[in-house]
Ligand code: SF4
């Protein structure tokens with residue numbers, strides 16, 4: 001079976017226990033305004049363009065079979081409607097300015113790549129984490145990867161936004177050893193304002209999963225976004241939700257950073273980039289103490 005991924009990272013240490021390989025699947029049902037992987041949102045491959053490295057040689061323009069490229073205001077502009085993502089411009093570009101984001105890959109190929117680092121997993125208690133995007137957007141592909149990895153004795157984790165239909169929970173719990181599950185806000189209207197979707201399904205899925213597998217196999221991860229969920233009431237409401245369902249594992253905090261700006265520009269989404277401001281060390285400490293006051297062990301993943 002084939003699916004579409006956009007990146008593989010080795011020797012990761014913040015996305016599950018031990019040393020891990022991260023596999024990033026394309027496609028996400030959310031559009032978080034602070035998204036750190038905007039190139040993950042579209043389910044299909046896309047072309048990225050890094051203007052600063054462009055030689056303006058026009059090789060790509062001349063090679064494009066669909067006349068989708070033009071030089072405008074000293075940069076290459078691509079007409080999305082004419083572009084068929086054929087990749088010719090990527091091939092002819094002499095400076096790797098054009099890149100294909102996303103490629104089809106077989107489950108077997110991914111497992112072979114993951115197996116190369118098995119000694120590291122075995123020595124560190126690590127494994128493979130499937131991220132995105134939202135990995136459940138390619139659910140059949142995801143399940144096949146997880147199953148194949150488990151058959152090879154590799155620990156599996158997924159990073160999920162939690163926005164999926166509950167009829168996949170049964171299958172997921174068979175093949176996912178650890179869920180790293182985002183909780184962004186408890187207020188559904190605010191959640192929708194910043195992510196594009198309400199959070200009822202997400203919180204219900206967290207509760208269902210937790211009821212089924214317990215606190216050992218699910219970790220809530222809270223992206224800490226200035227002005228969105230950094231106030232005391234919001235943090236208390238997240239801690240109360242976790243308390244109410246009797247979650248007693250660690251809470252992972254994911255502080256906001258601004259590193260994604262270039263990524264937005266490269267995939268032609270520069271107009272969607274939003275600078276969410278500065279997260280102060282003091283705010284982060286206060287949030288940490290608030291979760292600790294609810295008896296949660298807090299891990300900060302920078
Ligand atoms: S991917 Fe193909 S169609 Fe699209 S701009 Fe490049 S060469 Fe043209």
Ligand code: SF4
Pocket residue numbers: 053054055056057058059060061076092093094095096097098
């Ligand atoms: S081929 Fe590459 S370097 Fe030349 S104009 Fe196109 S994007 Fe720029």
